Structure formats: C-alpha cells, structure tokens
Amino acid sequence: MEYEVEVDSQGRVVLPAEIRQAIGIIGKAKVKVRMKGIEVTITVLDEGLKHRVEEWFRRLSSMRIQPFTEKGEYGPLRWYSDEYVRKKLGIS
Numbered sequence: 001m002e003y004e005v006e007v008d009s010q011g012r013v014v015l016p017a018e019i020r021q022a023i024g025i026i027g028k029a030k031v032k033v034r035m036k037g038i039e040v041t042i043t044v045l046d047e048g049l050k051h052r053v054e055e056w057f058r059r060l061s062s063m064r065i066q067p068f069t070e071k072g073e074y075g076p077l078r079w080y081s082d083e084y085v086r087k088k089l090g091i092s
Helices: 017-022 047-062 082-089
Strands: 030-036 039-045 069-072 075-079
C-alpha cells in the first residue's frame, strides 16, 4: 500500500483512511516517528497494551502458587507427576 500525501504548512500529515484501518488506528492514537536518512517510519504505540501487561504482572505477582493436587481413593493429597500431566495434555 503506498500513497502520496501532502505535508501542510504546520508539518502535519494525514494518513489515508485505508492505512489507518490497516494498522488499527481508530480515532486518536499515539505513534512513534523514526527517521533513518531520508526515510521516515511511523509505528503505532498501543498504550492500552502497556497498561494491560502491567495489570497482569501485578495480578500474577500477588497470586499464591499451589501445587496441582488430587484427593483420591489412593490416599490424601498427591502431586501430579510431569509424566502424568504431559499424558493428560497430550504432549508426551
């Protein structure tokens, strides 16, 4: 996809709607602009992603890790072996 667009007197460029849709820009967005020689690259920054990763990290950090256990007829609690888990998941 390639377009010729104008830069206005204040240095603004309007990205064509087809490009905005293709890269997931709906309404306002933040982008990173990089220059290498005379080539300019625009990358969409997903601010929501950063927030979601931080939230999941906070949640995971506060979790208590519990072993997989099972109450069964063979005794009280027992650990699932790696071999047993792999067999159940079909990845042995």
